[in-house]
Amino acid sequence: MIPVAFDYQKAKTVDEAIAALSNGNSKILAGGHSLLPAMKLRMSQPSKLVDISSISALKGIKEEDGEIVIGAATTHADIASEKLIKNKLSIFAEGASMIGDVQVRNHGTIGGSLAHADPAGDWPALVLAVDATIEAQGKNGKRRIKATEFFTGLFSTALQENEIIIAIRVPIPPEGTKATYQKFSQPASRFAIVGCAVVRFPDGKTNIAFTGISDNAFRADNAEAALSAVIFLSDHYASAEYRKHLAKVYLKKALQAVV
Ligand SMILES: Cc1cc2nc3c(=O)[nH]c(=O)nc-3n(C[C@H](O)[C@H](O)[C@H](O)COP(=O)(O)OP(=O)(O)OC[C@H]3O[C@@H](n4cnc5c(N)ncnc54)[C@H](O)[C@@H]3O)c2cc1C
Incomplete structure (x- = not known):
């Protein structure tokens, strides 16, 4: 749980940060809540961290x-x-x-x-x-x-x-837009096992996006068709079958909140 040795630079401007990045195997450090755990597990081994947390323009x-x-x-x-x-x-x-x-x-x-x-x-x-x-x-x-x-x-x-x-x-969504985010969380970290964001515009156009159920978050314009084409993740938190079930339940909850 100890990262490999690395250099550290606190950038004051975006230009300074970009210049520092071109110098070898450097990585941006923002909040550190994803990067530092990955470095401790040695899944990420940057030679230098460029800290952007003090750049007021960001x-x-x-x-x-x-x-x-x-x-x-x-x-x-x-x-x-x-x-x-x-x-x-x-x-x-x-x-x-x-x-x-x-x-x-x-x-x-x-x-x-x-x-x-x-x-x-x-x-x-x-x-x-x-x-x-x-x-x-x-x-x-x-x-x-x-x-x-x-x-x-x-x-x-x-x-x-x-x-x-x-x-x-x-x-900025037009007046009368309704939107909600519904999430079934992993109880310890609160990361999404399934998260569903729905935005319904006054003209009825409805955007639906999912996270947690596949390699990357995606927009499901035609939710049913998209869901049937997805290869669902399966891990020790939830099986593919269970994730598929939750995706439907959470989509229904999200739609009920906005329609
Ligand atoms: C216990 C725990 C629980 C969490 N629960 C949740 C949760 O429920 N939901 C959730 O969504 N997340 C969760 N997270 C993740 C958390 O939200 C992280 O803060 C976030 O994913 C990464 O943001 P960061 O600012 O910490 O980035 P860092 O860890 O500093 O960086 C992450 C990666 O992004 C790069 N990077 C950072 N900023 C930029 C930038 N501006 N431009 C380009 N590259 C950049 C870094 O180089 C690095 O590769 C959890 C984390 C922990 C430790």
């Missing part, structure tokens, strides 16, 4: 051009308690408040969670359901990636090497 939540913009290093706790989120994007407050325990919520960040792309993470389903865009910056500048194109497999994303997530952008 923190905070604001409204801009019809979008809610959340800095990548904003913690789960800050998102859960922010007035703007509660008023205009309540599914994010609901989802963030269900993550882990107080310590995890106070340190873990939305950007770290998305970059880590844990198959049982909550943010992937949440950003998919609200049609979010992930804004990333690398040595070639900034680019925006649709959430629907971001998760590419188990712990895999569309981020390129040395790219940093800088913000998450969400179009």
Whole structure:
């Protein structure tokens, strides 16, 4: 449970962090709640950690051009308690408040969670359901990636090497939109065995996203068809059969809450 030796650099700006990343086998350190356990198990062995937790440009939540913009290093706790989120994007407050325990919520960040792309993470389903865009910056500048194109497999994303997530952008849902996040949690960690996020817009358009049941979170536009095509995970927490059953139950619960 001791990581291999590594260097540490606290970056003051995004540019400084990007420059530090191009220097060998370096990794971003945000809240450390996924990376440090992986390093202790020696599943991850970076030669250097570039700490982004003090970069103020990566923190905070604001409204801009019809979008809610959340800095990548904003913690789960800050998102859960922010007035703007509660008023205009309540599914994010609901989802963030269900993550882990107080310590995890106070340190873990939305950007770290998305970059880590844990198959049982909550943010992937949440950003998919609200049609979010992930804004990333690398040595070639900034680019925006649709959430629907971001998760590419188990712990895999569309981020390129040395790219940093800088913000998450969400179009403010129109008045009358209903949304909910329903989760069957692993009792110790509260990671999702099945998590289902549903957003129902006033015109009846309904976005459905799942996490916990497959290699990566996904949007189920045609939920029944998508569910029948999924290869369900099976582990010591829940069998594939049980996950399949829970996916249906939690989709039903989520739909009942918004329809
Ligand atoms: C006991 C426990 C319970 C938990 N329960 C839950 C739960 O119920 N639901 C849930 O969703 N999660 C849960 N988590 C995970 C938690 O939410 C983590 O905080 C989160 O997954 C990672 O965020 P972080 O800021 O800690 O990232 P870190 O651990 O610092 O980094 C994770 C990975 O992302 C990279 N990274 C970090 N920030 C960026 C960035 N801005 N751009 C590019 N790459 C970046 C790092 O290099 C690393 O590879 C739990 C964790 C623990 C320890």
